[in-house]
Amino acid sequence: MGVLYEVNNHIALITVNRPEALNALNTEVLQELDQAVSRAEADGDVYVAVITGAGKAFVAGADISQMKDFGAVEAKAFGEYGNRVFARIESMSKPVIAAVNGYALGGGCELCMACDIRIAGTKAKFGQPEVGLGITPGFGGTQRLPRIVGASKAKELIFTAETIGAEEALRIGLVSKVVPDEELMDTVMELAAKIARNAQIAVRQSKDAINRGLQSDIVTGLAYEAQAFAVCFSTEDQKDAMSAFVRKEKVTAFKNK
Numbered sequence: 001m002g003v004l005y006e007v008n009n010h011i012a013l014i015t016v017n018r019p020e021a022l023n024a025l026n027t028e029v030l031q032e033l034d035q036a037v038s039r040a041e042a043d044g045d046v047y048v049a050v051i052t053g054a055g056k057a058f059v060a061g062a063d064i065s066q067m068k069d070f071g072a073v074e075a076k077a078f079g080e081y082g083n084r085v086f087a088r089i090e091s092m093s094k095p096v097i098a099a100v101n102g103y104a105l106g107g108g109c110e111l112c113m114a115c116d117i118r119i120a121g122t123k124a125k126f127g128q129p130e131v132g133l134g135i136t137p138g139f140g141g142t143q144r145l146p147r148i149v150g151a152s153k154a155k156e157l158i159f160t161a162e163t164i165g166a167e168e169a170l171r172i173g174l175v176s177k178v179v180p181d182e183e184l185m186d187t188v189m190e191l192a193a194k195i196a197r198n199a200q201i202a203v204r205q206s207k208d209a210i211n212r213g214l215q216s217d218i219v220t221g222l223a224y225e226a227q228a229f230a231v232c233f234s235t236e237d238q239k240d241a242m243s244a245f246v247r248k249e250k251v252t253a254f255k256n257k
């Protein structure tokens with residue numbers, strides 16, 4: 001299996017599992033990733049998804065052995081497929097956390113950028129090495145990296161093909177936290193559990209408003225927020241939590257209704 005999938009306590013753990021090739025993304029792995037994401041989206045018991053890599057890499061990029069003999073037509077189809085899978089991750093209704101356990105290069109850096117939150121272990125390494133291989137980033141790097149770290153830093157990283165460590169990734173805002181490698185999965189699972197304890201309709205409405213707003217001008221973005229805010233007032237969760245608050249109590253478990 002190129003991708004492992006398990007669900008515990010409302011958290012789907014998706015592990016890219018091709019450690020012999022540092023989890024490089026070939027068509028088969030991309031298809032399995034696509035299926036795992038669809039499964040997490042469709043499963044009502046899943047509130048949060050976590051993506052990580054087996055072994056010493058998160059994902060060391062798209063599969064260079066597969067790409068080396070591509071012509072332009074095959075390259076376009078491969079790039080578009082990768083972009084479709086990553087766009088599905090980005091637009092999944094539920095939060096997705098990347099637990100970056102090692103190399104996140106090329107398609108691996110692009111995969112973690114399609115996730116909502118990135119947490120890195122100290123030995124994680126990030127970069128877009130493509131121009132050193134005679135190509136551009138192809139799974140969203142030219143678009144998501146500048147949106148996350150700004151155009152100047154993104155251009156520097158992409159034009160130099162330089163690899164950076166976890167601390168530098170934290171400094172430039174590419175990841176939101178760095179923890180010792182052995183604490184990475186516990187930290188990410190605690191974060192996922194914290195999100196899973198909140199009202200899921202509100203969490204999903206927030207994600208949707210943030211994502212839509214980032215693609216829009218602020219007036220349009222604020223209209224998305226107003227809509228998301230309004231939707232929450234049709235939920236039992238809002239009634240339960242606000243009534244509990246005025247009684248000086250707390251909801252112990254949301255119905256997610």
Ligand code: COA
Pocket residue numbers: 020021022024025060061062063064065103105106107129130133
């Ligand atoms: N595509 C295909 N195979 C890859 C790969 C990729 N992106 N990244 C690593 N592998 C394979 C290697 O070919 C090697 O296979 P082999 O054992 O059959 O020779 C195996 O994974 C282990 O990699 P190796 O290079 O021996 O490990 P390392 O620890 O010495 O180096 C890296 C690690 C990440 C620095 C190095 O593998 C690398 O530079 N990978 C390519 C990164 C890249 O350019 N990605 C963007 C692609 S567009």
